[in-house]
Amino acid sequence: MAGSLPKAGSRWSLGRPLDFRHGRVEMSHGAGGRATTQLVETLFQTALGDMGTQTGDDGAVLPPLAPGERLVMACDGHVVSPLFFPGGDIGCLAAHGTINDVAVMGARPLYLTASFILEEGFPLADLQRVAVSLGRACRDAGVAVVAGDTKVVERGKGDGVFIATTGVGALPAGRNIGGRQARPGDAILISGTVGEHGLAILAQREHLQFASEIVSDTAPLHTLIDALLAAAPGVHVMRDPTRGGLATVLNEIARQSGVGIDLDEAVIPVRADVAAACELLGLDPLYAANEGKVVVVVRAAEADAALAALRAHPLGRQATRIGTVIEDPQGFVQMRTRMGGRRLVDWLTGEQLPRIC
Numbered sequence: 001m002a003g004s005l006p007k008a009g010s011r012w013s014l015g016r017p018l019d020f021r022h023g024r025v026e027m028s029h030g031a032g033g034r035a036t037t038q039l040v041e042t043l044f045q046t047a048l049g050d051m052g053t054q055t056g057d058d059g060a061v062l063p064p065l066a067p068g069e070r071l072v073m074a075c076d077g078h079v080v081s082p083l084f085f086p087g088g089d090i091g092c093l094a095a096h097g098t099i100n101d102v103a104v105m106g107a108r109p110l111y112l113t114a115s116f117i118l119e120e121g122f123p124l125a126d127l128q129r130v131a132v133s134l135g136r137a138c139r140d141a142g143v144a145v146v147a148g149d150t151k152v153v154e155r156g157k158g159d160g161v162f163i164a165t166t167g168v169g170a171l172p173a174g175r176n177i178g179g180r181q182a183r184p185g186d187a188i189l190i191s192g193t194v195g196e197h198g199l200a201i202l203a204q205r206e207h208l209q210f211a212s213e214i215v216s217d218t219a220p221l222h223t224l225i226d227a228l229l230a231a232a233p234g235v236h237v238m239r240d241p242t243r244g245g246l247a248t249v250l251n252e253i254a255r256q257s258g259v260g261i262d263l264d265e266a267v268i269p270v271r272a273d274v275a276a277a278c279e280l281l282g283l284d285p286l287y288a289a290n291e292g293k294v295v296v297v298v299r300a301a302e303a304d305a306a307l308a309a310l311r312a313h314p315l316g317r318q319a320t321r322i323g324t325v326i327e328d329p330q331g332f333v334q335m336r337t338r339m340g341g342r343r344l345v346d347w348l349t350g351e352q353l354p355r356i357c
Contacts, residue, residue: 075098083160101240182259190296
């Protein structure tokens with residue numbers, strides 16, 4: 001968050017305190033001057049904590065990795081609408097999404113940067129709520145926010161706040177996990193039920209009411225993945241099924257590895273309220289987004305150990321084996337239906353639900 005901060009005891013003054021109850025983002029908050037520094041120091045640094053963002057420098061100097069470890073980086077943009085939804089908000093979602101992108105590579109998440117694109121007129125109370133949520137999510141995950149930036153666009157040219165993040169992690173020597181590693185015979189696991197996040201966003205956005213409230217599953221997955229890899233080092237691929245859901249992730253893996261995938265619809269876990277909402281709205285839960293689940297492709301010999309490790313963790317209690325990697329040069333994802341037939345689970349066409357993350 002660019003701009004040098006004053007030395008203690010200097011005559012430099014922040015000026016009139018920010019009004020966090022009634023104040024709003026102004027164009028001057030993005031101009032790089034006194035108002036920008038005031039916003040950074042009194043809102044962002046307070047919310048994100050003393051985790052490397054308070055030097056006032058244009059970058060962060062990070063400690064070296066352990067011998068043999070490699071650097072993993074992931075970047076993400078977050079434009080979810082609405083900003084606040086059952087189970088979370090754009091702040092914790094930005095943290096969780098980036099942490100998970102690093103973790104599914106098999107890396108230990110260490111650092112995060114956050115760039116806030118603000119719209120003129122956005123309430124400072126809402127901005128503070130978002131920043132506090134992001135900071136809390138990172139602290140809970142043991143991830144340091146080490147750099148950031150703030151920009152402001154004119155009223156009507158944004159949508160409150162967008163957040164762009166970068167995550168950095170350490171990958172242990174010898175660990176090689178990625179979309180090209182799936183092999184025929186591998187087992188396919190999912191850590192829990194699918195579709196909650198996408199349906200929670202849709203219900204909030206369209207003011208839909210169901211018999212029970214559908215809550216986003218947004219959560220950091222790194223501790224779940226640590227337990228999984230300790231029990232099953234033969235994990236070949238991990239993905240968090242966000243945009244496009246489970247179906248899209250499996251098509252990506254099949255394409256990258258040059259294999260086919262065979263699924264069993266009857267064992268894919270879907271909550272009853274999510275399934276009912278999807279049926280009512282004409283949606284397929286296999287394409288609905290998740291923000292707290294991981295798809296795992298693991299050697300068949302380690303599938304039972306992997307499942308046990310997932311189910312022993314609070315975020316993986318409903319983990320299930322849902323399919324198998326098969327030989328198929330065409331890279332099709334096929335599914336045995338509950339009716340005994342077969343269907344092709346194709347790539348998502350178009351956008352089933354925009355701005356869900």
